[in-house]
Amino acid sequence: MSNQPILEIKNLSAGVEGKQILKGVSLTLNPGEVHAVMGPNGSGKSTLAAVLAGRDGYEVAGEVIYNGKDLLDLDPEERAREGLFLAFQYPVEIPGVNSTVFLKAALNEVRKHKGQPELDAYEFLALMKDKMKLLELKDDLLKRSVNEGFSGGEKKRAEIFQMAVLEPKLAILDETDSGLDIDALKVVASGVNKLKRPDNAQLVITHYQRLLNYIIPDFVHVLFDGRIVRTGDKQLALDLEEKGYDWIVKGEPVAA
Amino acid sequence: MPTATETIEGLVKQEYKYGFYTDVETESAPPGLNEDIIRLISTKKKEPEWMTEWRLKAYRHWTTMTEPTWPKVHYPPVNFQDITYYSAPKQKGDGPKSLDEVDPKLLETYEKLGIPLRERERLAGVAVDAVFDSVSVGTTFKKQLAEKGVVFCSMSEAILEHPELVKKYIGMVVPYTDNFYASLNSAVFTDGSFCYIPKGVRCPMELSTYFRINAAKSGQFERTLIVAEEGASVSYLEGCTAPMRDENQLHAAVVELIALDHAQIKYSTVQNWYPGDEQGRGGIYNFVTKRGLCKGRNSKISWTQVETGSAITWKYPSCILQGDNSVGEFYSVAVTNNYQQADTGTKMVHIGKNTRSTIVSKGISAGHGQNSYRGLVKIQKSAANARNFSQCDSMLIGAKCGAHTFPYIEVKNTTASVEHEASTSKIGEDQIFYCNQRGLSTQDAVNMIVNGFCKEVFKELPMEFAVEAQKLLGVSLEGSVG
Numbered sequence: 218m219s220n221q222p223i224l225e226i227k228n229l230s231a232g233v234e235g236k237q238i239l240k241g242v243s244l245t246l247n248p249g250e251v252h253a254v255m256g257p258n259g260s261g262k263s264t265l266a267a268v269l270a271g272r273d274g275y276e277v278a279g280e281v282i283y284n285g286k287d288l289l290d291l292d293p294e295e296r297a298r299e300g301l302f303l304a305f306q307y308p309v310e311i312p313g314v315n316s317t318v319f320l321k322a323a324l325n326e327v328r329k330h331k332g333q334p335e336l337d338a339y340e341f342l343a344l345m346k347d348k349m350k351l352l353e354l355k356d357d358l359l360k361r362s363v364n365e366g367f368s369g370g371e372k373k374r375a376e377i378f379q380m381a382v383l384e385p386k387l388a389i390l391d392e393t394d395s396g397l398d399i400d401a402l403k404v405v406a407s408g409v410n411k412l413k414r415p416d417n418a419q420l421v422i423t424h425y426q427r428l429l430n431y432i433i434p435d436f437v438h439v440l441f442d443g444r445i446v447r448t449g450d451k452q453l454a455l456d457l458e459e460k461g462y463d464w465i466v467k468g469e470p471v472a473a
Numbered sequence: 474m475p476t477a478t479e480t481i482e483g484l485v486k487q488e489y490k491y492g493f494y495t496d497v498e499t500e501s502a503p504p505g506l507n508e509d510i511i512r513l514i515s516t517k518k519k520e521p522e523w524m525t526e527w528r529l530k531a532y533r534h535w536t537t538m539t540e541p542t543w544p545k546v547h548y549p550p551v552n553f554q555d556i557t558y559y560s561a562p563k564q565k566g567d568g569p570k571s572l573d574e575v576d577p578k579l580l581e582t583y584e585k586l587g588i589p590l591r592e593r594e595r596l597a598g599v600a601v602d603a604v605f606d607s608v609s610v611g612t613t614f615k616k617q618l619a620e621k622g623v624v625f626c627s628m629s630e631a632i633l634e635h636p637e638l639v640k641k642y643i644g645m646v647v648p649y650t651d652n653f654y655a656s657l658n659s660a661v662f663t664d665g666s667f668c669y670i671p672k673g674v675r676c677p678m679e680l681s682t683y684f685r686i687n688a689a690k691s692g693q694f695e696r697t698l699i700v701a702e703e704g705a706s707v708s709y710l711e712g713c714t715a716p717m718r719d720e721n722q723l724h725a726a727v728v729e730l731i732a733l734d735h736a737q738i739k740y741s742t743v744q745n746w747y748p749g750d751e752q753g754r755g756g757i758y759n760f761v762t763k764r765g766l767c768k769g770r771n772s773k774i775s776w777t778q779v780e781t782g783s784a785i786t787w788k789y790p791s792c793i794l795q796g797d798n799s800v801g802e803f804y805s806v807a808v809t810n811n812y813q814q815a816d817t818g819t820k821m822v823h824i825g826k827n828t829r830s831t832i833v834s835k836g837i838s839a840g841h842g843q844n845s846y847r848g849l850v851k852i853q854k855s856a857a858n859a860r861n862f863s864q865c866d867s868m869l870i871g872a873k874c875g876a877h878t879f880p881y882i883e884v885k886n887t888t889a890s891v892e893h894e895a896s897t898s899k900i901g902e903d904q905i906f907y908c909n910q911r912g913l914s915t916q917d918a919v920n921m922i923v924n925g926f927c928k929e930v931f932k933e934l935p936m937e938f939a940v941e942a943q944k945l946l947g948v949s950l951e952g953s954v955g
Contacts, residue, residue: 270910273902293909303910309903313925319911322921326912362925379911 221285222247223387223418224269229279230443231261231268238264240443241279246387246418253421253429255454256440257462262422263306265440266391269420270303271296284386297323298330300386304376304393311363316375317345319363320382327383348381352408370401377408388412389420394428406431426458439465501691502559508532511660514559518629518663521636531649531659538653544816545845545877546785548721548758556723558661560691602627602666602682614678623707624669625680628696631667638669642700646729646766646793654725654787655762658694662727665695670705670736679935681710684726692723699729701736703769708739708935721749721784726761734769734796739777741934742790746782753812753841756784763790764820767799767828775802776819777933784813789847791820794828794856801830804930809842809874818848818879823856823889832863835927838874845877852889859889867897868926898926 224246231239238261246252256262268275271293281288288296311319324344325335336344349356354374364372373393380388390409394402409432413419421432429437429451437454439447439462447453447465457465502513511532515525540551601613602625618625624635632639649659666682684695701707724746730738740763749756759782765774776790792801803819821830836844850861867876878895900922908918924931 270906272906293906294912294914297910297912305907305910309901309907311904311907311922311925312898313928314921315925319908319921322913322917323911330912383911 220247222282223284224288224420225280225282226269227280227282229265229268229277229281231264231275231277233275235276238275238443239268242440242443242445244438244445246420248418249413249415250436251413251419251421251432251434253423253432253434253437253451253454254440254445255423255426255437255457258424260440261443262424262440263391266303266306266389266420266422269296269389270301294326298327300327300384302380302383302385302388304373304380304388304390306391306393306395308364308367308372308376310365310367312365314363316359316361316363317341320345320359320379323379324382344382348378351411352378352381353404354378369396370398373397373401373405374408377405377412381408381412384412384417386417387420388417389422391422392424393421394423394425402428403431426454429454441466500561501557504557505554506532506556506558506661510558514661514663517559517561518632520632523636523640524632527644527649528660531656532661534650535653535656535660538656540653544787544847545843545879546787546814546816548785548814551721551723551758553657557691558694559663561663602680618677618680621674621677622671623674623676624667626667628662628665628667628698631698635667635669638700639667639698642698642729642731643696644729645731646764647727647762652762654760655727658696658725658727658762661692662694662696665697665726666699667697668699668707668709670699670701670707672702673704674702675705676707679708679710681712683712692725694724695726697726697728698731699738699740700731701733701738701772703734703736705733706737706739709741710935711740711742712745721756721758723758723760724783726763728761728763728790730765730774732765732767732769732772732774732796732799735771736769737773737775738765739775739935740765740790742776742778742780743934744778744780744782744786747784748782748813749784749811751811751840753784756813757782759783759786759788761788763788764793765791765801766793767796767801767825769799770796770825771798772796773800773802775800775804775933777802777804777930778806778817779930779934780805780807780815780817783815786813786815786817788817789819789849791822791849792830793822793824794830794859795824796828797825798827798829799825800828802933803830803832803834803848804933805834806837806927806930807835807844807846808837809839809844811840811842813840814843816845816847818846820849821851821861822849823852823859823861825855826857826859828856828859830859830861832861832865833929834863834865835930836865836867836876837870837923837926838867838876839870840874842874843877844875845879847879847881849881849883850891850893851882852884852886852891854885856886857888859886861889861891863891863893865893865895866926867895868923869897869899 222245226242226244229239229242230237242265254262268277277289321341328335358371358375364375367375393405406428421434434451437449437451438445502510508529511528512525515528615625647655649656668680670676699709730740732738746757746759767774774792778790780786790803794801801821807815807817809815818834819832832848834846836846838844846865852859865878869876876897880893882891884891904922905915905918
């Protein structure tokens, strides 16, 4: 069982209104692995995250096997209950909906799906305290409405906190580093590192290499024009930082 | 494949659960309106002469008036001669002396509506007056309330048993000349509730009236009067439903509240009259005048309304803040779906010194619904240091509905402070997807978002009603945490 990949993307393509964005992406994530997907603006990074999470509005072809199931066949909420978590690039504000109430409802959906009893308010609060300690977060964010009036950094921290509570099998972080100062970046990265386990996987989507100073990926993939054009280890990210995307696009040879 | 917006619209559509009709023998006046009909109503109710005269004066005044056309609602003209102004379940002899003698069919009707009237099943802590078409069919907990000196009975009974109180207060806040529908109501009102809380008494339980329109082609014209004497306080709830019919039916009620020194009245409404079908056929025309008078110093009147029903809603629960330091509040959630139209809001008239008012209005529009907030904040010259805060938020679901805001502000005293905030939002596909991605179904997501939007109003409702209101909006209870 443990040898089964968590995610297998096979020749995935996706478009909007006839315009192809992903043009045949293949990628396999095994338990315990952290993969980074890097690429310039418009390369299809966020589309990849959106399609995996089940966002409406894309024409999708190809195959995605998640935990042995056909991922593309599942509704977004079913994917979430199966342990797929997307940390949004731009988390949306939901005025009037308390963060704690929201997160409790989310966790209980996952638990119901697994056949576990739902947590009551006390059990949930205890769990939140533990997770806050783990991530060294303050609890004031959780007293507020979901993302409402949060700064960019607060929103990203709240996403990581939700991830900690929901304990996903597959976490997709969509440009979680964008708009963060270096301190916020460290907090977010250390959270992600603490949540890494031998039985889960993380897909870290980023434009810049700097997040990868703090989250060490096992594999780095370069997405360009809807295709993965290069795969390597963390050295690839460093080379990219130094030489820019042109270096790959122009197809110069690199030491493997 | 439906888009997310279509899915949301689908979820907001709910079947009307209270659309059944009770087959009871009724006694009705012939349709139409003239002085004879008014005398007939008055005679049926064995009213004293002064009451009959008051009705006739109102009728004569009404004949000189024209229907208001300023609200932002559209409907074909109402033919007032087509309406039946009196319809009551037939009674043997003098009518029931107690609930035990009430026609079991009527009791069953209220049970189906979730309002048990029978002794052993009564709602704990809530006294109910049940009004069926033109008459009250029963009032619970009367004896227990009487021990505290609280009078809670039907208006008809109050006119007979407490004529001095009715005579003193009826028309004090809404005179029979007030407006077209209030004058009509004054002429033909058939029942309603009367509450009198004596000096210094905190009413020991929630009082409530449940209005049910049953007969076809009949109008419902009830009149409610609540008086809280010095230092008294009361919380009053009102609920309404009607059967599903293709024709429109008229409901023109008047509610008057009077709070003397240090008295407090909290009036909550969950209005769920039949709203018409998806094509906009049928439904209740809800043309209602509700007004409270903070007559005494430090008095307080608070209106909370959740308006989900009616084809057309036209109502402005208002406060006249006459006593110094008096407080007026208005909390409202109004939902318009399909072809429903609502023009609703409040008037806060500041007369006394240091008077304060708060307005929180939440309008939700879906389908082809048109939702207007119309509110007046008036600071008279005498109202030194008056303060008002108004907040009007609109939420749109789908692309064919509309939200409108008409705030009127008149300030004649420079020491006053008036604040108005307004916002319009749309339930976004982004919000739904975010919730989906966290494992919540679209239904739960919409419920949560709408509930969050209305939270400030729901928290003003008494617990039992808050639950009902949330269910009405298809909203599961939030707040088990935090």
